[in-house]
Amino acid sequence: MQVLQVQLEIRPDPAEVGRARRWTRSRLTGSGIEADEPLAETLILLVSELVTNAVVHTGCPAVLRLSLPRGAESDTVRLEVADSSARPPAPRHADGDETNGRGLELVDGLADRWGWNPEGAGKRIWCEVDRCNSGAATGAAYPAYEDFAYEAV
Template sequence: MQVLQVQLEIRPDPAEVGRARRWARSRLAGSGIGADEPLAETLILLVSELVTNAVVHTGCPAVLRLSLPGGGEAATVRLEVADSSARPPVPRHAEGDETNGRGLELVDGLADRWGWMPEGAGKRIWCEVDRCAPGASPRAVYPAYEDFAYEAV
């Protein structure tokens, strides 16, 4: 399997979050992940959350990296954000109407795996999302949920 690795340098500016989302969308489309696939929206939300955390909480430049499987087959998409702040990520739990504190909870809920590691003087936060084979039934991929119905609101 061929894997395409691409990266984008991020300035410590909140406007960079939108640029990172646009950049990631174009890279996903170029790798065969269609904009209408649920995987694409999940990955864009993960990009948004991790880049926002890097920009807002570190005030340092960062690097966004995507590792994308080629050929549209079942595989894992990996997203990484590396920054020069040694401060580890701290998951928080937002209460009620609070507008901050949900980012890493979203990452934990949306990604199949995530974590972080020290890198040089800073750190790298990563997450992975498994891509289903084209035409695969969600029941085959998520058998524990075959009897559940859900709606995103």
């Protein structure tokens, strides 16, 4: 199995989140994951959440890494964001109308696995999505709703 590993340096600036999403989308297309696949949208959202956390909560530069399998549908896509802050991620539960505090809950709900490890003086937060579990193999992101038409707004 071949794996394409790519990385992007992220400045501690909220505008970098959009740049990370665009960069990721272009790398996914080059790896055989089409832009309209549910897997692509899931990965873009995961990148957005992890990069946002790094930029907003650490104020440090970060590095986004993608490990993209080439070939078999059952391979795993891995995302990592490494930063120089030793402060561990702190999952929160946002109540009601709060506008922050849902990022790691989203990661936990969307990724097949996630965690973090110390890395040098900082840390690396990672998540993995199995292509066979993402709905991409069947074309259905939400199998229970296959017979319904829906629109994301």
